[in-house]
Amino acid sequence: MSGDYGFDTLQVHAGARPDPATGARQVPIYQTTAYVFRDADHAAALFNLQEVGYIYSRLTNPTVAALQERVATLEGGAGAVCCSSGHAAQIMALFPLMGPGCNVVVSTRLYGGSVTQFSQTIRRFGWEARFVDIDDAGAINAAIDAQTRAIFCESIANPGGHIADLDALARLANAAGLPLIVDNTSATPYLCRPIEHGATLVVHSMTKYLTGNGTVTGGCVVDSGRFDWSASDKFPSLSAPEPAYHGLKFHETFGPLAFTFHGIAVGLRDLGMTLNPQAAHYTLMGIETLSLRMARHCENAVKVATWLEKHPAVARVTYAGLPSSPCHDRLARICPKGAGGLFTFALKGGYEACVRFVDALNLFSHVANLGDTRSLVIHSASTTHRQLTPEQQTAAGAGPEVVRLSIGIEDADDLIADLEQALAVATA
Numbered sequence: 001m002s003g004d005y006g007f008d009t010l011q012v013h014a015g016a017r018p019d020p021a022t023g024a025r026q027v028p029i030y031q032t033t034a035y036v037f038r039d040a041d042h043a044a045a046l047f048n049l050q051e052v053g054y055i056y057s058r059l060t061n062p063t064v065a066a067l068q069e070r071v072a073t074l075e076g077g078a079g080a081v082c083c084s085s086g087h088a089a090q091i092m093a094l095f096p097l098m099g100p101g102c103n104v105v106v107s108t109r110l111y112g113g114s115v116t117q118f119s120q121t122i123r124r125f126g127w128e129a130r131f132v133d134i135d136d137a138g139a140i141n142a143a144i145d146a147q148t149r150a151i152f153c154e155s156i157a158n159p160g161g162h163i164a165d166l167d168a169l170a171r172l173a174n175a176a177g178l179p180l181i182v183d184n185t186s187a188t189p190y191l192c193r194p195i196e197h198g199a200t201l202v203v204h205s206m207t208k209y210l211t212g213n214g215t216v217t218g219g220c221v222v223d224s225g226r227f228d229w230s231a232s233d234k235f236p237s238l239s240a241p242e243p244a245y246h247g248l249k250f251h252e253t254f255g256p257l258a259f260t261f262h263g264i265a266v267g268l269r270d271l272g273m274t275l276n277p278q279a280a281h282y283t284l285m286g287i288e289t290l291s292l293r294m295a296r297h298c299e300n301a302v303k304v305a306t307w308l309e310k311h312p313a314v315a316r317v318t319y320a321g322l323p324s325s326p327c328h329d330r331l332a333r334i335c336p337k338g339a340g341g342l343f344t345f346a347l348k349g350g351y352e353a354c355v356r357f358v359d360a361l362n363l364f365s366h367v368a369n370l371g372d373t374r375s376l377v378i379h380s381a382s383t384t385h386r387q388l389t390p391e392q393q394t395a396a397g398a399g400p401e402v403v404r405l406s407i408g409i410e411d412a413d414d415l416i417a418d419l420e421q422a423l424a425v426a427t428a
């Protein structure tokens, strides 16, 4: 669908058209594993990637394809690959770039599960993650060597709310001949469009704001289509002959869609981290109201954060939407429509007060999730960031005295009243 339409139009229409078979207006859930080939020649052409079409739902499915086109359009990318979770998306993003002995330079300010995935699990593949302060260009450059294949950060970091200077990072990555990968989960393309700032790949946990109501797990990798994979010999999966496809070269053959085709034809085919059509349908429905929800999430978060910052039991609030935030001056450039619905605050009473506070809340749900229409709370140090060392917790903005809030779309006054009574219990 044409990029001439505005965001609110595209979030409803991109990727979707009335079903050619039935005229169904909403995107049908194509609950099928396989697709009938016209004849043997058609089947052969599909398997050789000479013709694009549907073979088997581990690779492609029309409901999932509609969602891929919608997310790619909203991010301003050339193509997208959906997969079964945000964590799957991170592996799918790295898989074509990395090989044994390769490394990725990553921000210390990441979702706790990502810190664990990068610091522990990817080592089993022979990959290494080098953690750096993503605001420190000197540290990033020092970490990059001949085996580096990407730089990875979050646009608005979960949970600390830190906003990455994507323009500066893209310049740095470009100078080193590396792709910049941005996890845009907390911001969504409504608040931030990393590709416009020079990012090569954008990854999402669609589990969060894109679906928006806590119903599915899903992930997505969007490719800008702008990276020259053949400029060096660092990315042979995309630039060199692929033995599993009779020596086909993805970049030479598919140009700006090389990464997307590789993600489907090799990544999903062989890693199998596929999104199911039912989940894709829920996410398509969620995205239809993305801008409306994000605007309310932001409006409520500013009200709640402003109120919390003045509360005597609160040591600090880290929300880029507050003028007190060190990231506030990046907001207009990186996230012009707001800082999102996610932030943390520190209680003067430390760990014990945090635990009492979380238990005393009524309207906020204590869950390991974010980006729901409902307001959610979690004490990261005892849950999502529990596997991290105290140093990693603090670097990620999730120290023992810190509580994370995901502000929903309820009445802000009701949320503040709930926080007020829980803070009274926590400090009694």
Ligand SMILES: *Cc1c(COP(=O)(O)O)cnc(C)c1O
Pocket: 085, 086, 087, 088, 111, 113, 114, 154, 158, 183, 185, 186, 204, 205, 206, 207, 208, 217, 218, 219, 370
């Ligand atoms: C939740 C989350 C992930 C992981 O996504 P899943 O869908 O839970 O696998 C990755 N990055 C960020 C920023 C997240 O919030």
